[in-house]
Amino acid sequence: MSSAQIEIQVIASLVAVACAIPGTFLVLRKMAMISDAISHSILPGLVIGFFITQDLNSPMLILLAAVTGVLTVVLVEQIQKTGLVKEDTAIGLVFPALFSIGVIMIAKNANDVHLDVDAVLLGELAFAPFDRLIVSGVDIGPKSLWIIGVILLITIALLFAFFKELKLSTFDAGLATSLGFSPVVIHYGLMTVSSITTVGAFDAVGAILVVALMIAPAASAYLLTTDLKKMLLLSIVFGVFSAISGYWVAHWLDASIAGSITTMLGLLFLIVYLFAPSKGLIAVMYREKQQKIEVSLLTFLLHLKNHTEENERHVNHLREHINWQKIRAKTVVDLALKNNMITIDNHIVSLTEKGDEFTSQAIDYIITNQDTQIEDMKDDFFLFRG
Amino acid sequence: MQKIAVQVDDLTVAYNYKPVLWDIDLEIPEGVLMAIVGPNGAGKSTLIKSILGILKPIAGSISIYGKPYEKQRSLVAYVPQKGSVDWDFPTTALDVVMMGTYGSLGWVKRPGQKEKKAALEALEQVGMLPFKNRQISQLSGGQQQRIFLARALVQDASIYFMDEPFQGVDATTEIAIINILKALRKANKTVVVVHHDLQTVPEYFDWVTFLNVKKIATGPVKDIFNDDNLTKTYGINYKVSIQK
Numbered sequence: 356m357s358s359a360q361i362e363i364q365v366i367a368s369l370v371a372v373a374c375a376i377p378g379t380f381l382v383l384r385k386m387a388m389i390s391d392a393i394s395h396s397i398l399p400g401l402v403i404g405f406f407i408t409q410d411l412n413s414p415m416l417i418l419l420a421a422v423t424g425v426l427t428v429v430l431v432e433q434i435q436k437t438g439l440v441k442e443d444t445a446i447g448l449v450f451p452a453l454f455s456i457g458v459i460m461i462a463k464n465a466n467d468v469h470l471d472v473d474a475v476l477l478g479e480l481a482f483a484p485f486d487r488l489i490v491s492g493v494d495i496g497p498k499s500l501w502i503i504g505v506i507l508l509i510t511i512a513l514l515f516a517f518f519k520e521l522k523l524s525t526f527d528a529g530l531a532t533s534l535g536f537s538p539v540v541i542h543y544g545l546m547t548v549s550s551i552t553t554v555g556a557f558d559a560v561g562a563i564l565v566v567a568l569m570i571a572p573a574a575s576a577y578l579l580t581t582d583l584k585k586m587l588l589l590s591i592v593f594g595v596f597s598a599i600s601g602y603w604v605a606h607w608l609d610a611s612i613a614g615s616i617t618t619m620l621g622l623l624f625l626i627v628y629l630f631a632p633s634k635g636l637i638a639v640m641y642r643e644k645q646q647k648i649e650v651s652l653l654t655f656l657l658h659l660k661n662h663t664e665e666n667e668r669h670v671n672h673l674r675e676h677i678n679w680q681k682i683r684a685k686t687v688v689d690l691a692l693k694n695n696m697i698t699i700d701n702h703i704v705s706l707t708e709k710g711d712e713f714t715s716q717a718i719d720y721i722i723t724n725q726d727t728q729i730e731d732m733k734d735d736f737f738l739f740r741g
Numbered sequence: 742m743q744k745i746a747v748q749v750d751d752l753t754v755a756y757n758y759k760p761v762l763w764d765i766d767l768e769i770p771e772g773v774l775m776a777i778v779g780p781n782g783a784g785k786s787t788l789i790k791s792i793l794g795i796l797k798p799i800a801g802s803i804s805i806y807g808k809p810y811e812k813q814r815s816l817v818a819y820v821p822q823k824g825s826v827d828w829d830f831p832t833t834a835l836d837v838v839m840m841g842t843y844g845s846l847g848w849v850k851r852p853g854q855k856e857k858k859a860a861l862e863a864l865e866q867v868g869m870l871p872f873k874n875r876q877i878s879q880l881s882g883g884q885q886q887r888i889f890l891a892r893a894l895v896q897d898a899s900i901y902f903m904d905e906p907f908q909g910v911d912a913t914t915e916i917a918i919i920n921i922l923k924a925l926r927k928a929n930k931t932v933v934v935v936h937h938d939l940q941t942v943p944e945y946f947d948w949v950t951f952l953n954v955k956k957i958a959t960g961p962v963k964d965i966f967n968d969d970n971l972t973k974t975y976g977i978n979y980k981v982s983i984q985k
């Protein structure tokens with residue numbers, strides 16, 4: 356690996372971490388769309404900042420653009436407050452307007468500004484190592500590395516200092532207010548960090564990748580854990596993994612790095628969405644199927660308990676009577692047999708002692724409406740599940 | 742004469758210019774267990790949120806033991822309506838209860854062993870200790886309500902505001918909760934509860950406030966919990982439905 360290659364991967368990874376931290380809280384606050392709005396509407400701030408500073412990497416320009424980001428949030432909230440439109444509509448109104456102002460400003464001054472819209476949206480990680488920071492004649496590394504590094508350090512420091520406040524105001528803003536932690540301050544703090552991170556990162560990776568890096572890792576992590584700290588860590592791991600694997604995919608395919616990283620993020624989310632152990636699509640579908648079978652089993656057992664007469668308990672009659680398809684009837688009968696709930700003697704089905712006890716308890720719980728207890732009961736009685 | 746724990750003067754609150762609370766005067770004496778009753782949309786939650794500084798009133802003033810709320814935060818604990826938070830938030834029962842200690846910690850400082858111990862005790866008190874490491878979405882509605890109660894208990898306050906703590910709980914849990922509230926009153930704490938089940942008001946509470954945009958009445962249950970006030974508040978005749 357050349358040093359430029361290493362530098363690109365380090366920059367991409369730092370951006371991933373810097374995005375994952377505010378991204379986690381944006382996802383939990385159901386504000387994913389806001390990051391999209393910020394990333395686009397900072398453009399006019401950048402252009403104005405560039406006119407003033409003539410330097411794409413000056414801290415002044417980053418601050419100006421970040422102010423535009425926060426302004427976007429304020430605008431969205433003000434429009435929403437009128438009660439005329441919903442939040443998503445307000446976002447949809449604000450950011451295209453600001454973004455297009457930025458585009459017009461670039462077009463009008465295309466000769467003086469070496470900014471172009473493609474670069475803003477997609478960035479160019481591959482060029483990042485060529486823009487070096489030289490301090491008194493010594494090359495100390497790529498500029499974007501320093502910018503994102505500083506932003507990341509500040510973000511981490513803020514996260515450590517205000518973790519408890521962030522958690523409380525995200526979970527229960529009412530309690531946060533009543534305890535004297537101003538959720539408004541926390542909210543705008545988070546918006547400021549998100550804006551600064553977006554500005555600092557977009558030069559290297561572009562606006563689209565910034566949004567993807569903020570939302571996709573956090574959304575994936577959300578499906579995998581029920582612990583906020585683990586969610587933060589997982590988002591960071593996912594972000595860094597996508598950044599590095601995306602880089603190599605781009606390398607092999609000779610494709611855009613930002614595009615490949617975004618693709619990796621999408622794939623990662625898709626895999627997690629399908630296969631997450633408890634919240635994933637497949638797990639949910641499996642659970643629903645299993646519940647259906649368990650309900651059928653219960654119906655079947657209740658029927659047996661209610662009918663002592665043999666003709667009602669004949670295997671063939673049961674099929675007609677409860678009106679199940681053959682397959683389903685077989686699954687249910689097998690499950691009941693496996694768990695020693697029933698015996699079949701000469702085609703006559705009878706409840707065993709265990710089956711009888713299970714059914715009585717189930718009726719009790721259903722009558723008293725204690726569904727959660729049924730779950731515990733199933734654990735007690737079932738050897739094999741459906 | 743009893744001390745006044747909470748004093749509300751001329752309180753008017755509006756969302757988008759439409760007043761939902763109109764010129765409320767209310768005194769809550771120290772050591773009472775008070776029910777706030779009124780129909781849906783009467784402004785009960787709004788009243789509590791205004792007292793706690795969560796909503797800004799357009800007029801009026803509020804004082805807690807004679808001082809503004811901002812100076813008396815540590816004296817007040819709050820149980821919000823259960824639907825006001827996202828129960829899918831990635832956190833555990835214990836962690837939610839610990840949040841009750843954040844107020845005494847102030848900014849930046851992290852909860853430590855002392856706070857954890859207090860939270861575990863509060864969980865024990867509401868019978869939720871075995872569930873301490875459960876993710877909160879995996880708790881039943883009644884258990885979530887107990888967690889909220891434990892979070893308020895851990896605040897170790899003098900005044901407790903609870904917004905429908907009996908919402909969706911079964912009879913056993915309801916009795917467990919009311920016993921905790923009665924124990925608080927015994928310890929001379931003031932407890933204010935938004936309550937919907939009119940049948941149980943005389944049994945559970947000693948003080949009651951009728952609210953429907955305006956304050957209809959406030960005072961001891963035995964003096965003012967009558968058909969006249971119920972009719973004024975709910976607009977229908979309650980003579981048949983309430984037997985005392």
Ligand SMILES: Nc1ncnc2c1ncn2[C@@H]1O[C@H](COP(=O)(O)OP(=O)(O)OP(=O)(O)O)[C@@H](O)[C@H]1O
Binds near residue numbers: 757783784788
């Ligand atoms: N955020 C809000 N924006 C606009 N109107 C609101 C808002 N919150 C409440 N309201 C309105 O204010 C009025 C009082 O609401 P509040 O929640 O205080 O009623 P409540 O007495 O607690 O009712 P419930 O018994 O249903 O909990 C209602 O008419 C409600 O529609």
Ligand SMILES: [Mg+2]
Binds near residue numbers: 822904
């Ligand atoms: Mg309410």
